Amino acid sequence: MNRFVVSDPSRCIGCGACRVTCSEAHRKRALRPASRISLVKTRDVSAAVTCHQCEGAPCLSVCPEGAISQEGDRLQVDEARCTGCLLCALVCPFGAVYPSAPSTAHVKAAPYSRASSARSAGLLRQKETGAYTSVVVCDLCAKAPDGPRCIAACPTKALSLMDEGALGHLARERRIDAIEKTSIAMQGATELRELLAAEAAQQARPQSADAEFPTAKAGSRQGAASVRPNEAGEGIEPRGKKVLS
Template sequence: MKKLLLDYEICNRCPACVVRCSYDFHPANNGIFSLREEIALTLTCRRCENNPCVQACPNQALQRLEGRIRRSLVMCVSCKSCSLACPFGTILPDLVPYLASRCDLCQGPRLEEKRRFVCVESCPYGALRLVEEKTLEGMKNLYPVNETLVVKAINWLDLYGVKK
């Protein structure tokens, strides 16, 4: 079975994302941004004790729930105050856009009909790849997100033994 592999170390260094998305119901949607936010808040966030990002938000859009920072898409106004406040560069400015995006991993007929991921084809840096499951064997820093998506990223929590 093939998996969608997102290499966050490549993705995070990209100067300007040019990846396209085939999500049909919202023309401005680009699912890669929601995936990147998810990865950043799960694997890159250092879980600061005083949560400067939460404190900087003028709209109470950020909360720490079960150890992890969550952003309310309804309450966020994309002011980027959290981005400025984060001492680790976890919340890059483009991860908190005014228009929210969602990735549905091309589930259902879209993938069955086209048999391809538009994001994989449009990333010129190889940050997204469709790979056979056995290709992933022995690869380090892999984190399965669900049945389709696998992320390759440094897990800062594990690296520094931070409690989740």
């Protein structure tokens, strides 16, 4: 697998130091100074988003100008060939291809005949004019000997370079964490079942006490029904029964 920069949302504070460092590093290489990193923020967390250097990258195959190439384990954009059609940005699954359109205030107007076609060899393809839109993607700071500059610039160490070994380690940690959470959940479920069973047994105790002597209660009711008082208050035998002398 190819290496790529990954962000830990639990550490990212959204300060933007990585973006500033990225922009400055590429400006010094006479490339577009636009940052190759975007920040995604919600109310609770923030995270940096960069190119994942996909194997069989869709952005590479969809580019009509062949402006995106793969050199080793990183993607490169030929800014002089890019026409800014943004097809690569549309197919990127991570939203990590960014358009860059610098200010044209210092650029002289080009004749219509030369600037009318984006495929021409006119001013739209001359990188020094800075008058056209091009895309930028993370290239892992290809010319930097110490690797991506954004990783060293992050004050909270939220950025790291993910490779096959690091990805395997992260997967193991997540599996262990999932097992621990599952064990805790199962233990909690067992304790909850025991608690509910104890409460049910406690609520059933008065009913079980009444059910301990069903024969005696039935006998007392039968005894009361077998003897009927007469007018004198003396008990008489039930009807249908003979008194043996």
